[in-house]
Amino acid sequence: MKKFIASLLVAAATSLTAFLPAAQAAGGGLAWDKFPVEKMNDQAALQRGAKLFVNYCLNCHSAAFVRFNKLRDIGLTDLQIKDNLLFTGEKVGDLMKISMDSRQAKEWLGATPPDLTLVARSRAGHNGTGADYLYTYLRTYYRDETKATGWNNLAFPSVGMPHVLWELQGERRAIFDEKTHEFTGKYEQLKPGKMSTAEYDGAVGDLVAFMTWMAEPAQGLRTKLGLFVLAFLAVFFVIAWRLNAAFWKDIK
16 A cells, blocks of 8 residues: 555656646746647648657657557548658557657656657646647747757756757747846847748647647547537527427416
8 A cells, every 4th residue: 555655656746747847837937929729720730740740759759649540530541641651660550659768768868758649738837728838849949058958948948858840940049138137039040940930930830730639639529519519509599498488478
């Protein structure tokens, strides 16, 4: 029993530690930018996001609660999944796991990279949704030579993960006020990336849209069903109202 309680406490502490960055950001500091929610209804954006996720995130992070063939729901065929998203011999029906051993990952990186299946739901805070956090986080990396990786992040200060999308965004330096040491909202571009600022923001929007969909694939269907139910209730209310009037019209 003691071992069971101890394991629960360790699990709770681990969960709290994983949540701290979002909680700190929600409690103050950088305001999160609004994720372009219209991308959730854009199948092409979700498909582009899936490609970015597989190419840049799935090397270190898994999405072990989603199978590749689930991507049929965003309009991809099995052949498209196989030709564009499978690189190391996986099958279309496999889970989106990585081959990196967790113990080796911890030794190499200092911590085991977390699974990203539900990250868009777990990062919600007072500043906005989990999608808002991810959209801000992936767009606020900057060069910081005082850090071991050479990178820092405004949404997650002293982040351990380097900027995996730096080739797309380029390298830039955040400009802070000399007196208050607060971020001025400006950057100095050190090296250009493959994308312009607008193109990069769009690409990050696609990636976050896919991660948000991945965290809750049934969200779109649930929304449609909810609208249908509300429409049905509205029509039924009118019918019930008129029936009630008909039943009681002769009673005074």
